Amino acid sequence: MTNSKQVLGPDDVRRAVTRMAHEIIERNQGLDAVALIGLQRGGVWLAETLGSEIERIERAVPVGSIDASLYRDDIGLRPVSPGSVSRIDFEIDGAIVVLVDDVLFTGRTVKAALDAITDYGRPSAVQLAVLVDRGHRELPIRPDFVGKNLPTSTDERVDATARGVDIS
């Protein structure tokens, strides 16, 4: 971590997550049929944290996780190491799914996750929540809830955890 620069500290992350939780509640009034799904691997902790924030503010919503590595468009081009097994133990048909990831970059992971989710059922809507939007989209995908917009160059690396957001 020699050339690593912290852009958000743990407190900034906590505040951003709380704000995003409020925004999710506000957008989906009553939270009816809302479920959070974290993307393996980086989005899972964020989905869980958002889930407990939403529960603290309003009420509990189902939280799951999805591994989209079998849906990627670059299969065969890079090593694939799936994270933990997908865990969706609630009905996807008719749900408002909030996909959650730590960093939004090219958008290809989100595209794979959208494909994966529709194999479980037909959500009535899918929204996207990310802690960091670092730009450089390669697909027409935009987030609904953003913790921080962070201009980066393509060769930089962004790590976003509860301990903070670092660029290296």
Place this chain on the structure above:
Amino acid sequence: MRHFRSIDEVGTDGVTRLLDLADHMAEVNRRPNPKVPALRGKTVCNVFFEDSTRTRLSFETAAKRLSADIMNFGVSSSSVNKGESLRDTIETIAAMGVDAFVIRHGSSGVPWQVEQWTDAAVVNAGDGWHAHPTQALLDCYTIRTALHRTGGFDGLKIAIVGDVKHSRVARSDIRAFTLLGADVTLVAPRTLLPPTVDVPVTTDLDDVIGDVDVLYLLRMQRERMTESLVPSLREYTARFGLTPARAVALPEHALIMHPGPMNRGVEMAVDPGELPGAVITQQVTNGIAVRMAVLFELLGSGTELEDDE
């Protein structure tokens, strides 16, 4: 991983990686729509020079659930009957554009020969008495999930009973179980043991049955009778079969496994449906998940690019 022809070819790390990957495939298989697009555009060819229903169907299902195209080559309906050589057969199919060969052959070593004639990945679905590594993988996966042994098989006691000598399943299982840390014991009449083995051997099933975690019964191949390797099937059952009396002697948590096809009344002298520890149908189900893992590892995992986020 380029090919999957024996357990030794991939080693402990490879086996563990494939078993981890199989967890993901098992999750796919539990869905209402058990299909993912991972291997779209890839072609897998089953080339079976020996009879098989479950292994061939299992590979076929695995390929289809990953969205690969599958071709089946059966010897009885092919030009092999006109005298075509194995090499010509493989080269002909390869010329049609195949990404992986799944091959079963009566001679040991054929999957290694096939590699020299094609750029495609080669999966061994059984070669002679030598190896049947995907069977070993599904057996490991079944034990791992049924006994919650994700971390390995350290201290697990596994007895493999029956015709070890002629069994490629036994040979691959012994390697895989041992690599994962299990203590394997072979139980068989001396005529059905290979000349050299590097695990403990006994001829007394009753001596070990009270203390096993896994009882693995091998198929008693009836043709061995004519070779006078066992005096009679009845005597074989009396000494090495799973009888009602032995089923009672098994520890409560012990798994009972069999690679199929099963000879009821010979090695399996009880109804496995009445044994709570029998996981024989799970073995078949898990076979699809581990074969998906193998195909995906060989055809879907590249090495060039770095993780993008």
